[in-house]
Each structure stands twice: as C-alpha cells, then as structure tokens.
Amino acid sequence: MLIVLKMNSVGEDCTDLKREYDQCFNRWFAEKFLKEDRSGDPCTEMFKKYQHCVQKAIKEKNIPIDGVEFMGPNKEKPDS
Amino acid sequence: ATRWSCVVHYPWETVIKAAMRKYPNPMNPNVVGVDVLDRNLDTDGRLHSHRLLSTEWGLPGIVRAILGTGHTRTYVKEHSIVDPEEKKMELYSTNITLTNLVSVDERLVYRPHPDNPEVTVLTQEAIITVKGVSLSSYLEGMMALRMSANARKGWDAIEWIIQNSERENVPLCELY
Numbered sequence: 502m503l504i505v506l507k508m509n510s511v512g513e514d515c516t517d518l519k520r521e522y523d524q525c526f527n528r529w530f531a532e533k534f535l536k537e538d539r540s541g542d543p544c545t546e547m548f549k550k551y552q553h554c555v556q557k558a559i560k561e562k563n564i565p566i567d568g569v570e571f572m573g574p575n576k577e578k579p580d581s
Numbered sequence: 582a583t584r585w586s587c588v589v590h591y592p593w594e595t596v597i598k599a600a601m602r603k604y605p606n607p608m609n610p611n612v613v614g615v616d617v618l619d620r621n622l623d624t625d626g627r628l629h630s631h632r633l634l635s636t637e638w639g640l641p642g643i644v645r646a647i648l649g650t651g652h653t654r655t656y657v658k659e660h661s662i663v664d665p666e667e668k669k670m671e672l673y674s675t676n677i678t679l680t681n682l683v684s685v686d687e688r689l690v691y692r693p694h695p696d697n698p699e700v701t702v703l704t705q706e707a708i709i710t711v712k713g714v715s716l717s718s719y720l721e722g723m724m725a726l727r728m729s730a731n732a733r734k735g736w737d738a739i740e741w742i743i744q745n746s747e748r749e750n751v752p753l754c755e756l757y
C-alpha cells in the first residue's frame with residue numbers, strides 16, 4: 502500500500518499552488534537539471550503564481566524573513 | 582560547533598533528489614510547512630534555493646510560560662546550493678524566530694565519496710549560540726548532543742524518502 506504524504510505551504514491557501522509547483526520542479530530537477538540539460542525551465546509561470554500567494558501570507562503572518570542570515574558564505578544573488 | 586560525517590550507499594544524484602523532497606517524512610513531524618521563497622541559477626550553473634520552513638513544537642505549558650508566548654510556531658530559513666557538475670549540494674539553515682534566545686545554524690554538505698562514486702558522504706555541522714541569559718556550557722553541550730541526535734534523524738529522513746521512492750532495503754548511514 503502506497504501512502505502519499507504531502508507537505509503544506511506556510512500559507513494555508515497556497516498549498517495547492519505549492520504542490521503543483523513542487524511537482525513541476527522535482528521533475529525538472531531530476532530529469533533536466535541534474536543531467537546538465539540547460540533547456541528552459543517549464544515552471545516559471547507556476548512559480549510566479551505560487552510566490553504571489555506565499556509572499557502575501559508571509560506579510561500577513563509577519564514572518565521575519567529578512568535580516569537574519571546564516572553565518573556563512575557570501576549571500577550575493579548573481580544574475581541568472 | 583558540532584560536526585560529523587556519515588556515508589550512505591546510494592549515489593549522489595539519488596540522495597540529492599530525495600533531499601530536495603525531504604518533507605514531509607515521519608522523522609520530522611514538527612515541520613508543518615515548507616515554501617520556496619526564491620530560486621535561481623547563478624553564473625556557474627549552480628541552483629540556489631531559498632526556503633522557509635515552519636515548525637510546530639507543541640511545547641509544554643510551562644515552557645510556553647517561560648518563553649512568554651503562546652505561539653509555538655517557529656520558522657527556519659534554508660539556503661541550498663546544488664552544483665550538478667561538481668556534484669556538491671550545500672544546505673545552510675538558520676532560525677529566524679526566537680533569535681533573541683538562541684541561534685541554531687546548520688550546514689550540510691552532500692558529496693560523492695572521494696574513493697567510491699556510488700556512495701555519498703554527508704557532512705553536517707551545527708553551531709548553536711545561546712543568547713541573553715548566560716546558560717552554562719553544560720546546557721550548550723546538551724543542545725549539541727540533541728543536534729547530533731537530530732542530525733542522525735535528518736539522515737533517517739532522507740533514507741525514508743529514498744526507500745519510499747525506490748522500495749529497496751536501506752543500509753544505515755555509517756558514521757565516518
């Protein structure tokens with residue numbers, strides 16, 4: 502018997518968008534990225550929708566995502 | 582810092598795929614929410630992911646009284662870097678709540694074993710800083726032990742994911 506467990510989003514309303522995006526990402530990650538296939542990322546639109554929802558939830562819940570960093574390597578975000 | 586390494590007999594790609602799908606798993610029931618905040622490829626072709634984890638601890642009443650909060654939801658930020666060419670995955674995590682009390686920083690690195698590309702080495706480090714009230718180093722030592730135990734559980738979680746993907750018998754992560 503296969504029991505399928507799914508993770509929730511931090512924003513309850515975002516869970517469906519999250520799962521859809523995760524499925525797309527996991528497939529791309531395994532089948533393209535790890536095989537060093539540089540053809541386009543099929544998940545960008547899905548990610549945008551998901552992000553919009555999550556960022557809203559983060560603001561609403563006052564989750565302090567900015568200002569705390571791991572004491573580690575440089576955190577610059579280079580151009581993709 | 583507490584640091585340990587272990588070896589599991591699965592190739593790096595298998596381990597990484599499982600690590601990216603780590604939650605949910607029965608070893609980490611406290612993790613109740615995971616979200617990707619940002620994801621991008623850098624100029625070296627490495628994938629950066631910034632994630633937010635929410636954990637629910639169900640703290641006993643007295644601890645909540647001491648903490649002065651009924652909110653038992655804590656949040657952790659994770660930054661992972663996957664280099665598919667060099668076959669290296671790094672994961673950095675830090676708590677972003679309760680920061681006035683404690684700082685728990687973790688670093689995990691997954692790489693193929695230098696002598697055997699069919700197995701993977703996981704190296705984990707935890708740096709715990711207790712702030713404010715000066716708790717004794719004994720307590721910090723206890724927390725470090727706890728982190729090691731949790732680190733082992735972290736590995737068990739990865740194995741559980743692999744097991745449920747591939748339905749094979751799973752050897753333990755051998756300390757190294």
